[in-house]
Amino acid sequence: MSLERSTAMLSKIQAISFDLDDTLWDCAPAIANAEKALFSWHDQVTPNITKVHSPKSLQAYRAQVREENPELKRCVTAMRMQGLKKLLLEFGYPQELAAEGFSVFYQARSEVVLYDGVFDMLERLRRSFRLAAITNGNADLQSIGIESYFERVYAANLTLLEKPAPDMFNRCLADMEISPEALLHIGDNPLTDVHGAQAVGVQTLWFNPYNYDWPEHLEPANFEAQKLSDVVALFHA
Numbered sequence: 001m002s003l004e005r006s007t008a009m010l011s012k013i014q015a016i017s018f019d020l021d022d023t024l025w026d027c028a029p030a031i032a033n034a035e036k037a038l039f040s041w042h043d044q045v046t047p048n049i050t051k052v053h054s055p056k057s058l059q060a061y062r063a064q065v066r067e068e069n070p071e072l073k074r075c076v077t078a079m080r081m082q083g084l085k086k087l088l089l090e091f092g093y094p095q096e097l098a099a100e101g102f103s104v105f106y107q108a109r110s111e112v113v114l115y116d117g118v119f120d121m122l123e124r125l126r127r128s129f130r131l132a133a134i135t136n137g138n139a140d141l142q143s144i145g146i147e148s149y150f151e152r153v154y155a156a157n158l159t160l161l162e163k164p165a166p167d168m169f170n171r172c173l174a175d176m177e178i179s180p181e182a183l184l185h186i187g188d189n190p191l192t193d194v195h196g197a198q199a200v201g202v203q204t205l206w207f208n209p210y211n212y213d214w215p216e217h218l219e220p221a222n223f224e225a226q227k228l229s230d231v232v233a234l235f236h237a
């Protein structure tokens with residue numbers, strides 16, 4: 001893109017939406033820790049389950065639950081609750097325990113290590129832009145400590161379809177009462193973040209910390225950054 005054109009595009013931006021997992025923190029270690037915490041909880045509270053199941057076999061169990069409940073795929077929370085309830089029932093434990101198990105998982109899942117520069121970036125950008133979060137996951141921004149930066153937070157659920165579906169982007173535009181080109185969506189995933197946002201006319205920035213090649217079959221993002229400080233630099237914020 002020419003410098004004139006990219007400057008013109010940037011000048012239209014009034015709001016910035018962020019993907020969360022793998023854009024503001026590394027997701028896999030947090031999920032792995034959460035799985036461990038949940039397994040320890042099972043060990044203490046529902047020991048008959050851990051007599052039979054290993055962490056690995058529980059993973060396979062959840063994969064099967066996902067297969068059996070395609071309608072829940074869009075909501076990671078509902079899917080996990082369903083898996084927990086089914087497991088508890090099979091072993092004769094009250095299904096009401098599912099909420100306790102989920103909260104153990106959820107708390108650990110939200111203990112993420114933010115990427116370098118997250119606070120600095122959000123602090124600088126919020127001086128000039130309205131900020132939103134648009135996630136297919138279920139991290140708890142309040143316990144992570146960044147909730148106050150975001151005017152709006154959208155997480156996929158049973159009625160708000162997961163990215164790349166347009167639902168959350170459109171909801172964000174409507175709630176903020178801005179046109180699509182006034183929003184810049186920043187995310188690590190070429191399909192769910194960049195392609196999804198492009199489809200509704202939203203501007204896009206591909207966050208690419210591992211310097212991957214762009215998938216050729218997709219239209220490139222308007223902007224790309226390898227570090228969060230590059231995002232700040234883009235706006236001279």
Ligand SMILES: [Mg+2]
Pocket residue numbers: 019020021022023187188189
């Ligand atoms: Mg992501």
